[in-house]
Amino acid sequence: MKHVCILVSEHPFLDARIFKKEAKSLVKAGFQVTMIVPRRNGYLFDVDGTLFKEHFREEQFSHEGIKILTYEEIHHEKQLKKLYTTIKKNKDILYTDRFIQLAIAQQADIYHAHEFYSLYTGVQVKRALSSQGKQSKLIYDSHEVDPDPLLKQASRTEQIKRDMLKLMLNETDTIITVSESIKRDFHSLDAALSVEVIYNTPPLSNGYHPGQGKNEQLVLVYEGVMNGKRGSFHKLMKITELCNEQFPLKVILIGGNKKSENPLLIPSHLEDKIIQTGWVDYEEIPEKMKGADLGWVDLDAKGSLNNRYAMPNKFFSYLNNGLPVVVNQCDDMKEFIRKYNCGYVVKGREATAEDYAKGLLDLNFNRKQIHAMSLQARKVMEERFSWAKMEKRLLSIYDELNEGG
Structure with missing residues (x-):
């Protein structure tokens, strides 16, 4: 059974895309799935940002067939230059980073990162495992444009993140994203990148009855x-x-x-x-x-x-x-x-x-x-x-990675 480790640096662990769709689809397809997710002030948080103070208190637990490992949220953006230097010079892993420690310990076959900074973790973990003789694959599931050139931010910060992204993509096996425009942006960086669009679609709802537009109001x-x-x-x-x-x-x-x-x-x-x-x-x-x-x-x-x-x-x-x-x-x-x-x-x-x-x-x-x-x-x-269609795209990506060794 192939082991998939999902890396999350910002999203809630019950995120619709990450947990309810992708992780559950992978479990259904026969993969062993572990998620490493952040806590805020000691608590996991819901999709609306509310802290789970009564539930999900353990540092490790299983939920709907998925193993959940937790760590205290890391503010990576405060050490951006340090992270860039580490990626650029391929320095030793920062073992003080609990997120990276947990991810390395999984010895997973495939790591699936969902944000810019979880991709950083994925690259570092892939390097660490390679030095131990284990070759893992890395997926970057890019939900959004990051860095976003239209946002108000220091130009130097944007440039560092852009340079850092290019380096990290060199060590990424495949990219998943959520729109055709983001896919084109990735190909503008490197036309040879493997990029697939998987939309944020739900499972097909039951009990649908057409009739929209016929209400009195x-x-x-x-x-x-x-x-x-x-x-x-x-x-x-x-x-x-x-x-x-x-x-x-x-x-x-x-x-x-x-x-x-x-x-x-x-x-x-x-x-x-x-x-x-x-x-x-x-x-x-x-x-x-x-x-x-x-x-x-x-x-x-x-x-x-x-x-x-x-x-x-x-x-x-x-x-x-x-x-x-x-x-x-x-x-x-x-x-x-x-x-x-x-x-x-x-x-x-x-x-x-x-x-x-x-x-x-x-x-x-x-x-x-x-x-x-x-x-x-x-x-x-x-x-x-519908998600049934997107699920086929997801599993096709995993099949290709498995066939590639």
Whole structure:
């Protein structure tokens, strides 16, 4: 049985992509899977950032057939220059790094890194094992553009990370990423790199019933984190207000603040227009989306290349439930919608509430268009992009690595 060690430096250990999809698919396919994941102040954390203070307290445990090893979160960015020097000069492993120590001890056949800094760990572990006579393979599962040239950061920091990435990719066996644009970016660094796109798609939901666009009032759904800093809460409230001046619109908000925090404070005049479900289990999301017509994604595509290229979980979650997606002009989502006719793109990389309200008004008066796009949304998931399809891509990558020794 081949041993896979999943390396995580930032994500929650129950992350939908890492744990619920990839790790569980590998276990189902017969791999022995170990995950090495970070704790914050001694605790593992949930997908919304809430600390698990009552559960998952052990430093090592098994969960759903996957071995979980934990370490205290390391702030790698504070020692970036040191890490770069280590990678560049191929110096001895920094054995004081608990993350690296745990990873080396696994003696795994394949290491699967999910962030820039877990890739650093993977390279160091691969070097250490090679010096011991064991040849392991390394996968970099790049969820985002890192470094992102559009983010506000010191130019020197960006350059160091870019140089460091090029060196680390020289020792990476294959790359998985989440969008075609990110794949092209990797090939611009080196056309010979092995890169495969595996979208953040969910398993095909059961009990799907077409009918979007036939509600008396239009129902828009948002899934994910939404608070004062993330999720465009104030914009969504403004959209709801503007739309209801012209036609009835209701909003379902799945997620929101952390579980440990109070629900979002809805303006009193919109309380009957907003349904808050709070955070629900991953498997319950389709049930909460029932009755909705459209899904909403709003990302800052002007100030972040990562957002411009993004194909987020929620995008495919909407499509999975037959909900056409309303989105601003983000390159990859825009191209996907154009190609498969499964959504509506409003004007502007930084779309305003007024832009979205205008788009929703257009859709409200074109209910047949919503219904047609809904059927297309579900069809494209059934035929091309459900997790069952992505799982085949994942296992094909592993098969190729195993065949290569």
